Amino acid sequence: IAGARSSLLAFQQQRQLTHTPRQLAASESDSEDAPSSSDGSIDIESDPRLYRVRLSRAPGIEWGTDLSFSFVYVRDMDPSGDASMSRQVEKGDQLCEVKPVTEANDATPINLVGAPFDFVMEKFALLDKTVKEMDLVFFRGTKDELKAAASGKDTPEGESETVTVTVYENKGTPQEIIHRLTAPVGVNIRQLCVDNGINVYQSVTRWTNCKGKQLCGTCIVNVAGGGVNTNRKSMDEASTLRENPETYRLSCVTFAYGDCTVETFPPINAAQWTR
Missing domain, CATH: 2.30.42.10 (PDZ domain)
Structure with missing residues (x-):
């Protein structure tokens, strides 16, 4: 080839x-x-x-x-x-x-x-x-x-074992913080954020959420870049995020297989009443 x-x-x-x-x-x-x-x-x-x-x-x-x-x-x-x-x-x-x-x-x-x-x-x-x-x-x-x-190589070298997930907190505000996190390929976005002290929940759901079991639908993030490097949405996730941009994901069921950019607290539609 x-x-x-x-x-x-x-x-x-x-x-x-x-x-x-x-x-x-x-x-x-x-x-x-x-x-x-x-x-x-x-x-x-x-x-x-x-x-x-x-x-x-x-x-x-x-x-x-x-x-x-x-x-x-x-x-x-x-x-x-x-x-x-x-x-x-x-x-x-x-x-x-x-x-x-x-x-x-x-x-x-x-x-x-x-x-x-x-x-x-x-x-x-x-x-x-x-x-x-x-x-x-x-x-x-x-x-x-x-x-x-x-790639012109005789033997496969394998893919990179790590990915870089860039997380924006409070994007566009004076409180904006940018985190660049290195994690293993296939890392769960919600768990990565939680492990690094980044909150993906608004209001009281920070304490009343389902702990990543895809039951509450409140850990919404915007995968602003590199969405192709994440897993495909399930029908359940797509239904939960109806009326919102295609880039919106439930972080608890989103996994990164390549570099991507995530924004916490994106503006959401009224259908997400739990937020």
């Missing part, structure tokens, strides 16, 4: 800035002999673990991801489905690209390396109704192996 250093290094360093997946380059820009694709699709000859397969629009694949909700892979397959019957796709293969098959062969390939799960599912759902088949590019290996290959 030569030529992809800028893409996956950028993913590791700046993943919080965008939901758009990084591009996996077709070939090394400074290599005259490296094979390339005129339509911008991934060059499967650049790594022996890459392969392309044409499957039905309904391939019989159950897609999966980890708690980072990025890097979609084949979690399972219907034994009678197109993917399984092809005898090419295997469980655990990482999804890298989709290209709709059209009569004019003029479709643009969609790069999915490192893409959030919702982004991938949306791309499948938005395929034109006339599309019956699609060309998929897979990588046979783990997420870390894919990231290492795309």
